[in-house]
Amino acid sequence: MKVKSLIIVTLIVGIAALFLSASIFAGATIPDAMNLETKGYECQKGPVQFSHKKHSEEYKVACGDCHHDSKGKPLADLKATDKVQNCIECHKKPGAKPKGKDAPKLSEKEALEYNAEAFHKNCINCHKEFNKKNNTKAAPTTCTKCHAKK
Ligand code: HEC
Ligand code: HEC
Ligand code: HEC
Ligand code: HEC
Structure with missing residues (x-):
C-alpha cells in the first residue's frame, strides 16, 4: 500500500512539473x-x-x-x-x-x-x-x- 501511494504521489508531482516547465518554456519563447x-x-x-x-x-x-x-x-x-x-x-x-x-x-x-x-x-x-x-x-x-x- 505504502509503495503504491508513493508511486501515485511521484506521478502527480511529475505531471505538475511537466506542466510548469511547459508554461515556462512558452513564456521564454515569445519574441x-x-x-x-x-x-x-x-x-x-x-x-x-x-x-x-x-x-x-x-x-x-x-x-x-x-x-x-x-x-x-x-x-x-x-x-x-x-x-x-x-x-x-x-x-x-x-x-x-x-x-x-x-x-x-x-x-x-x-x-x-x-x-x-x-x-x-x-x-x-x-x-x-x-x-x-x-x-x-x-x-x-x-x-x-x-x-x-x-
Ligand atoms: C492593452 C494595453 C497595451 C497595448 C495594446 C500596448 N501597450 Fe505599450 N504599454 C502598455 C503599458 C501598461 C505600458 C506602461 C507600463 C509601465 O511603464 O508601467 C506600456 C509601455 C510602452 C512603452 C514604454 C515602455 C517600454 O516597455 O518600452 C512602449 C515603447 C510601448 N508601450 C509601445 C507599444 C507599442 C508599439 C504598442 C503597439 C504595437 C503597444 N505598446 C501596445 C500597455 C499597452
Ligand atoms: C487575419 C487578419 C488580421 C490580422 C493578422 C490583424 N488584424 Fe486587426 N482586424 C482584422 C479585422 C477583420 C478587424 C475588424 C475590422 C472591422 O471591424 O471592420 C480588425 C480590427 C482591428 C482593430 C480595431 C479593433 C477595435 O476594437 O476597434 C485594430 C486596432 C487592429 N485590428 C489592429 C491590429 C494589429 C495591431 C494587428 C497585428 C498585431 C492586427 N490588427 C492583425 C483583421 C486582422
Ligand atoms: C505607441 C506608439 C506610437 C505612437 C505614440 C505613434 N506611433 Fe506611429 N506607428 C507606431 C507603430 C508601431 C507603427 C507601425 C510600424 C511602422 O511601420 O513603423 C507606426 C506607424 C506609423 C506610420 C507609418 C510608417 C511610416 O513610418 O511611414 C506613420 C506615418 C506614423 N506612425 C506616424 C505617427 C505620428 C505622426 C505620430 C504622432 C501623432 C505617431 N505615429 C505616434 C507606433 C506609434
Ligand atoms: C501589446 C501587444 C501584443 C501582445 C500583448 C502580444 N503581442 Fe505578439 N506581437 C505583437 C506585434 C505588434 C507583433 C509584430 C506584428 C507585425 O510585425 O506585424 C507580434 C508578433 C508576434 C509573433 C511573431 C513574431 C515574429 O518574430 O514574427 C508571435 C509568435 C507572437 N506575437 C505571439 C504572441 C503571444 C503568444 C502573445 C501572448 C503571450 C503575444 N504575442 C502578445 C503584439 C503583441
Whole structure:
C-alpha cells in the first residue's frame, strides 16, 4: 500500500512539473524586443522599439488584446509557438490614412485598412486609457516617444 501511494504521489508531482516547465518554456519563447518597421514601403517615421515580452509579462497584456483572427476576434489561446500573421497581412494599405482638407472622409472600418491606423489604434488607445486610469505618463502617446528619430 505504502509503495503504491508513493508511486501515485511521484506521478502527480511529475505531471505538475511537466506542466510548469511547459508554461515556462512558452513564456521564454515569445519574441522579446522587436523593431517595428513595416517593410514594403518608404517609412516617414523611424522604427518603433517594442518590448513584446514586457507587455506580455510585466504589463500583463493578454495576447488577444493585440492578436486577432480574420474576423477581428481576439486570439485568446495564442501560444508562442503558433504561427502569427503580421498585422499588414490584413491591415494592408501602407502607412497612415491620407490627411489634409482634400482627403476623403473614411469610416472607421476603411481607416483601419491602413496599417499605421491599425497599429496606432491598438497601441495608443490602450496607452491613453492606462495613463488616465493610473494618473501617469508611463505609456507613450506622442510621436517621438515611440518613433525613433530617422
Ligand atoms: C501589446 C501587444 C501584443 C501582445 C500583448 C502580444 N503581442 Fe505578439 N506581437 C505583437 C506585434 C505588434 C507583433 C509584430 C506584428 C507585425 O510585425 O506585424 C507580434 C508578433 C508576434 C509573433 C511573431 C513574431 C515574429 O518574430 O514574427 C508571435 C509568435 C507572437 N506575437 C505571439 C504572441 C503571444 C503568444 C502573445 C501572448 C503571450 C503575444 N504575442 C502578445 C503584439 C503583441
Ligand atoms: C487575419 C487578419 C488580421 C490580422 C493578422 C490583424 N488584424 Fe486587426 N482586424 C482584422 C479585422 C477583420 C478587424 C475588424 C475590422 C472591422 O471591424 O471592420 C480588425 C480590427 C482591428 C482593430 C480595431 C479593433 C477595435 O476594437 O476597434 C485594430 C486596432 C487592429 N485590428 C489592429 C491590429 C494589429 C495591431 C494587428 C497585428 C498585431 C492586427 N490588427 C492583425 C483583421 C486582422
Ligand atoms: C492593452 C494595453 C497595451 C497595448 C495594446 C500596448 N501597450 Fe505599450 N504599454 C502598455 C503599458 C501598461 C505600458 C506602461 C507600463 C509601465 O511603464 O508601467 C506600456 C509601455 C510602452 C512603452 C514604454 C515602455 C517600454 O516597455 O518600452 C512602449 C515603447 C510601448 N508601450 C509601445 C507599444 C507599442 C508599439 C504598442 C503597439 C504595437 C503597444 N505598446 C501596445 C500597455 C499597452
Ligand atoms: C505607441 C506608439 C506610437 C505612437 C505614440 C505613434 N506611433 Fe506611429 N506607428 C507606431 C507603430 C508601431 C507603427 C507601425 C510600424 C511602422 O511601420 O513603423 C507606426 C506607424 C506609423 C506610420 C507609418 C510608417 C511610416 O513610418 O511611414 C506613420 C506615418 C506614423 N506612425 C506616424 C505617427 C505620428 C505622426 C505620430 C504622432 C501623432 C505617431 N505615429 C505616434 C507606433 C506609434
